[in-house]
Amino acid sequence: xxxxxxxxxxxxxxxxxxxxxxxxxxxxxxxxxxxxxxxxxxxxxxxxxxxxxxxxxxxxxxxxxxxxxxxxxxxxxxxxxxxxxxxxxxxxxxxxxxxxxxxxxxxxxxxxxxxxxxxxxxxxxxxxxxxxxxxxxxxxxxxxxxxxxxxxxxxxxxxxxxxxxxxxxxxxxxxxxxxxxxxxxxxxxxxxxxxxxxxxxxxxxxxxxxxxxxxxxxxxxxxxxxxxxxxxxxxxxxx
Numbered sequence: 001x002x003x004x005x006x007x008x009x010x011x012x013x014x015x016x017x018x019x020x021x022x023x024x025x026x027x028x029x030x031x032x033x034x035x036x037x038x039x040x041x042x043x044x045x046x047x048x049x050x051x052x053x054x055x056x057x058x059x060x061x062x063x064x065x066x067x068x069x070x071x072x073x074x075x076x077x078x079x080x081x082x083x084x085x086x087x088x089x090x091x092x093x094x095x096x097x098x099x100x101x102x103x104x105x106x107x108x109x110x111x112x113x114x115x116x117x118x119x120x121x122x123x124x125x126x127x128x129x130x131x132x133x134x135x136x137x138x139x140x141x142x143x144x145x146x147x148x149x150x151x152x153x154x155x156x157x158x159x160x161x162x163x164x165x166x167x168x169x170x171x172x173x174x175x176x177x178x179x180x181x182x183x184x185x186x187x188x189x190x191x192x193x194x195x196x197x198x199x200x201x202x203x204x205x206x207x208x209x210x211x212x213x214x215x216x217x218x219x220x221x222x223x224x225x226x227x228x229x230x231x232x233x234x235x236x237x238x239x
Contacts (some may be wrong), residue, residue, distance in 0.1 A: 003083065003087040004174050011071060012052070012064070013052070015077060015197070016054060016070050016072075016077065017080060018055065019070065019077060019079065019237050020036055020070075022093055023068075023069075023079070023090050023091060023092070023093055024082070024091070024092045024093055024095070024207065025058045025065075025089060025090070026089065026090050026091075027058075027060045027065045027066070027068050027085060027088070028087045028088055028129065029148040031061070032057055033092075034058040034060050034065060035058070035059045035060075035108060036056050036057075036058060036156065037040070037056060037057050037058075037059055037160065038054055038055075038056050038177065038179065039056060039057050039159040039160055039174075040054065040055040040056055040159060040183060041180075042055065042138075042178070042180070042181035042182050042183065043053075043179045043180070043181060043182070043226075044071075044179060044182035046087070053069065053070060053071035053072070053182070054067045054069070054070045054071075054073075055067065055070075055159070055176075055183055055207075056069070056070070057084075057159065057160050057174065058198075059160075060085075061166065062162060062163035062164030063162045063163075063164065063166065063169060063172065064084050064160050064162065064174050064188065065084050065085040065087070065089065065207065065225070066081065066082065066083060066089055066173070067082045067084055067085075067174075067186065067207070068080060068082075069207055073111065075183050076101065076170060076236045077236070077237045078234055078235065078236055078237065079234070079235045080208075080232065080233070080234045080235075081099060081206065081232075081233055081235070082107050082186075082205050082206060082232050083101045083106050083186055083205075083209065084106070084174065084186075084203065084205060085106070085188070086104060086106065086108065086150045087103055088100065088101060088102055088105075089101040090174050094200055096232070099233050099235070099239070100165075101155050106203055106205075107203070108188075108190065108192075108203045109201060109202060109203075109221070110188070110199050110200070110201055111131060111134075111170075111199075111201065111202050111216075112216075112217075113199040114127075114131060115127065115199045115209055116197055116198050116200075117171065117191035117199070117200060118200045118220055121171065121200065122207070123160065124170075124171045124191055125173070126173075127200075128154055128158070128171075128189045128200075131189055131200060131202075132175050132187060132189065132211050132215055134179075134217050135154075135175075135187050135202070135214065135216055136152075136154075136214070136215040136218075136228070137150055137151070137152040137154075137177035137184065137185040137187075137204075137212055137213070137215070138150065138151050138177065138213050138215065138216050139146065139152060139208075139210055139211065139212050140150065140211045140212070140213060141183060141201065141210055141211050150179070152177035152178060152179055152212070153177065153178050153179075154175065154176070154177050154178075154184060155176040155177075156162060158173035158175050159174045159176050159183075160161075160173065160175055161173045162190075168192055168193055168194065169190050169191070169192055169193075170191040170193060170198060171184075171191040172188060172189060172190035173184055173188070173189055174187075174188050175187045175188075175189070178206075181223040182209040183207045183209065184207050184212055185189055185202070185204060185205065185206065185207035185208070185212050185214060185224075187202060187203065187204055187205070187208055187214070188202065189202055190202075190203075190207065194223075202216070202232065204221070204222040205231075206224045206232040208224065210224070211223070211224055211225060211235065212224045
């Protein structure tokens with residue numbers, strides 16, 4: 001018995017690899033681009049995507065700061081960038097700046113009625129897995145353009161768990177809400193220092209052009225048409 005043969009890369013795989021090498025994303029005034037981490041492969045033929053698609057997270061010192069979904073039609077490859085950080089971000093293609101998010105473009109909000117983050121890393125992960133159950137993401141339009149209320153499926157495992165703490169952010173994780181396997185929204189949970197204690201903050205992140213609302217404890221707290229609009233851009237890419 002030998003090893004299973006590796007799956008041959010398609011031209012689309014090669015083009016997506018190339019695009020990731022040509023794009024660089026920077027946080028704040030950093031001169032060094034962030035590290036790219038692939039976190040999810042997906043497809044969604046109902047939405048018109050073609051072949052395997054990808055989601056990657058950009059990391060700065062062990063924490064998630066940006067996200068990009070790469071998908072294609074038969075004619076084009078698209079990149080959907082989003083901010084996961086309170087700091088500013090800029091994206092470059094072949095060293096030329098093509099987009100920028102200002103500091104404060106996204107608003108983290110305290111999770112109400114949540115116990116403070118635990119001191120131990122293992123217990124904080126358990127807390128996040130309980131807290132995320134209070135959140136939901138709902139699409140309000142079908143792929144045919146008809147009004148609907150379809151609750152997106154939450155992935156049971158975080159797409160990324162923070163590996164290091166900073167002066168402000170002690171811990172965190174990125175959770176995905178998907179249609180088929182296609183991420184339509186993310187929720188970031190962070191344990192942040194606040195005065196003499198710590199608290200949990202959350203952030204909804206847009207991952208689709210479809211209208212989506214985000215709920216916490218069955219109350220709408222976010223939508224792609226308001227909070228999600230200014231931190232999302234979809235760029236066609238030419239190999």
